[in-house]
Amino acid sequence: xxxxxxxxxxxxxxxxxxxxxxxxxxxxxxxxxxxxxxxxxxxxxxxxxxxxxxxxxxxxxxxxxxxxxxxxxxxxxxxxxxxxxxxxxxxxxxxxxxxxxxxxxxxxxxxxxxxxxxxxxxxxxxxxxxxxxxxxxxxxxxxxxxxxxxxxxxxxxxxxxxxxxxxxxxxxxxxxxxxxxxxxxxxxxxxxxxxxxxxxxxxxxxxxxxxxxxxxxxxxxxxxxxxxxxxxxxxxxxxxxxxxxxxxxxxxxxxxxxxxxxxx
Numbered sequence: 001x002x003x004x005x006x007x008x009x010x011x012x013x014x015x016x017x018x019x020x021x022x023x024x025x026x027x028x029x030x031x032x033x034x035x036x037x038x039x040x041x042x043x044x045x046x047x048x049x050x051x052x053x054x055x056x057x058x059x060x061x062x063x064x065x066x067x068x069x070x071x072x073x074x075x076x077x078x079x080x081x082x083x084x085x086x087x088x089x090x091x092x093x094x095x096x097x098x099x100x101x102x103x104x105x106x107x108x109x110x111x112x113x114x115x116x117x118x119x120x121x122x123x124x125x126x127x128x129x130x131x132x133x134x135x136x137x138x139x140x141x142x143x144x145x146x147x148x149x150x151x152x153x154x155x156x157x158x159x160x161x162x163x164x165x166x167x168x169x170x171x172x173x174x175x176x177x178x179x180x181x182x183x184x185x186x187x188x189x190x191x192x193x194x195x196x197x198x199x200x201x202x203x204x205x206x207x208x209x210x211x212x213x214x215x216x217x218x219x220x221x222x223x224x225x226x227x228x229x230x231x232x233x234x235x236x237x238x239x240x241x242x243x244x245x246x247x248x249x250x251x252x253x254x255x256x257x258x259x260x261x262x263x264x
Contacts, residue, residue, distance in 0.1 A: 115249040120157075125163045127184075199214075
């Protein structure tokens with residue numbers, strides 16, 4: 001098949017295709033040869049580049065200045081460094097965030113380890129102290145050994161746990177009237193602080209300004225000018241409860257007491 005134009009007939013298509021194929025084959029061979037050839041660059045030494053003057057502004061001893069970035073006299077670098085210093089968290093809180101949650105839970109569980117034993121051994125001594133002072137009178141003799149044994153039996157003291165302070169060496173509760181029947185106050189203080197902390201957690205966290213102001217105005221600010229029980233009641237709106245302490249020591253929290261008959 002031929003094509004006719006104004007200059008006459010042109011070469012037939014099959015012959016033109018053969019030429020194209022031959023040209024493509026030679027082009028491919030050339031590319032293959034170039035890709036397989038090994039090129040060895042000329043040998044030359046490292047280029048000597050000029051060092052900016054700002055890079056040489058350091059102490060002759062080699063010490064790095066504390067605010068090293070100011071050496072470069074770059075407003076942009078100064079701005080970025082200042083932003084990093086003021087906006088980033090210190091390393092300690094950042095590291096605290098990296099502690100695995102499982103490890104945090106383990107630490108929390110360790111905090112309440114042996115709380116049952118510690119509470120019972122303390123509380124038994126505190127109750128013996130209080131009951132002993134309530135039972136004492138000038139005209140009544142008390143056998144300390146029998147009193148301790150009978151009182152612990154009434155309390156249901158576990159045989160596996162002993163009092164933190166046995167009666168014969170519990171001398172500090174008899175040293176003065178300021179400490180008489182007062183050994184319980186350690187646990188009572190923990191009860192109050194746990195209950196007060198609940199006031200903050202109920203408000204969303206320890207930085208709640210309204211709760212902090214109530215605590216300052218009604219407790220810290222008045223000191224002993226009023227009855228501490230009244231001061232705490234004005235802060236909390238009620239007397240201290242034991243639920244917060246029970247949670248703190250990982251004990252079961254008892255249900256709230258039912259209101260007394262006729263109470264509103």
